[in-house]
Amino acid sequence: MPELNALECLIEAGRPYLERHHLGRVTMGEGGLPLLAVTLGNPDPAVPAVGFFGGVHGLERIGAEVVMAFLASLVSRLRWDSSLHRSLESVRLVFMPLVNPGGLWRATRANPKGVDLMRNAPVQAGGPVPWMVGGQRISAKLPWFMGEIGEPMETESRALCDLVEREMLGHVSSISVDCHSGFGLADRIWFPFAHTAKPIQHLAEMHALCEILDQTHAQHRYVFEPQSRQYLTHGDLWDHLYMRACERPNCMLLPLTLEMGSWLWVKKNPRQLFSRSGMFNPLIEHRQQRVLRRHIAWLDFVLRAAAGMQRWLPRPELRAWHEEMALDRWYRQSVQTGARA
Numbered sequence: 001m002p003e004l005n006a007l008e009c010l011i012e013a014g015r016p017y018l019e020r021h022h023l024g025r026v027t028m029g030e031g032g033l034p035l036l037a038v039t040l041g042n043p044d045p046a047v048p049a050v051g052f053f054g055g056v057h058g059l060e061r062i063g064a065e066v067v068m069a070f071l072a073s074l075v076s077r078l079r080w081d082s083s084l085h086r087s088l089e090s091v092r093l094v095f096m097p098l099v100n101p102g103g104l105w106r107a108t109r110a111n112p113k114g115v116d117l118m119r120n121a122p123v124q125a126g127g128p129v130p131w132m133v134g135g136q137r138i139s140a141k142l143p144w145f146m147g148e149i150g151e152p153m154e155t156e157s158r159a160l161c162d163l164v165e166r167e168m169l170g171h172v173s174s175i176s177v178d179c180h181s182g183f184g185l186a187d188r189i190w191f192p193f194a195h196t197a198k199p200i201q202h203l204a205e206m207h208a209l210c211e212i213l214d215q216t217h218a219q220h221r222y223v224f225e226p227q228s229r230q231y232l233t234h235g236d237l238w239d240h241l242y243m244r245a246c247e248r249p250n251c252m253l254l255p256l257t258l259e260m261g262s263w264l265w266v267k268k269n270p271r272q273l274f275s276r277s278g279m280f281n282p283l284i285e286h287r288q289q290r291v292l293r294r295h296i297a298w299l300d301f302v303l304r305a306a307a308g309m310q311r312w313l314p315r316p317e318l319r320a321w322h323e324e325m326a327l328d329r330w331y332r333q334s335v336q337t338g339a340r341a
């Protein structure tokens with residue numbers, strides 16, 4: 001599988017700075033595929049952690065590619081960039097670019113058992129979810145299958161959750177980015193919750209992060225919002241991990257999901273409509289390059305934001321102000337107009 005080979009090559013090229021973690025194996029027919037993660041930077045629990053994830057949905061190949069391209073650029077900079085080495089002293093990095101290697105191999109959204117990993121966590125939506133899309137237990141042959149009731153989480157979801165708990169939640173604060181594609185015309189950055197329209201406990205911190213993004217990259221095109229503004233789902237892995245983090249004393253996880261708006265690529269090249277992969281990925285070379293460039297720059301912003309967290313996290317006396325601003329921006333308006341798709 002080319003993506004797995006590429007990841008092994010990157011790990012090799014990044015020695016001795018990169019550590020390789022074998023998280024398990026996914027069975028596929030006769031054979032199997034490894035679940036791999038990479039860590040680098042300072043393991044001290046006192047420094048913040050940042051995690052980059054991709055390939056949860058096998059069909060959304062561009063998500064894995066963005067994370068791999070970002071890792072590749074870091075690996076090449078490790079050879080010469082002393083500013084990178086300095087910043088690695090103040091942050092821990094975790095990468096899992098191929099969460100669902102079986103799905104990537106088969107070009108399916110779900111894993112080889114037909115389970116949608118992003119509907120597979122033990123989280124039940126607190127309001128009505130869109131039919132099917134919000135998660136279903138009817139059949140593994142249909143999309144958005146959550147898994148059989150009472151079954152443990154899938155190997156891939158379990159591996160991701162264990163990795164986050166072990167490598168990130170031991171740190172006082174962390175940010176995660178999970179890269180997806182396929183929703184709408186705009187590039188979106190979603191934060192929890194996906195299972196309820198209620199705001200998260202760390203809304204002030206999330207707003208402060210959005211504020212430094214808006215101020216630093218004034219021309220950025222991302223729509224930054226809680227996922228619940230678009231639709232609710234069952235089983236969201238990041239809702240689950242966010243709540244796990246909240247159960248721990250002195251622990252904060254700010255999970256972000258990048259949803260690259262693939263309809264724009266389809267609009268510019270309508271022939272993509274006739275290819276399943278084309279609905280979720282830029283198929284034309286120059287567009288692919290542009291997509292990678294734009295989102296690598298954003299992942300680099302997230303890395304810097306994580307490393308400099310202590311500088312922008314709101315001080316206690318400013319939390320209430322950030323929370324008010326966030327409620328106005330993301331929650332009150334949608335209640336007034338009832339505008340939630």
Ligand SMILES: [Zn+2]
Binds near residue numbers: 180181
């Ligand atoms: Zn996805």
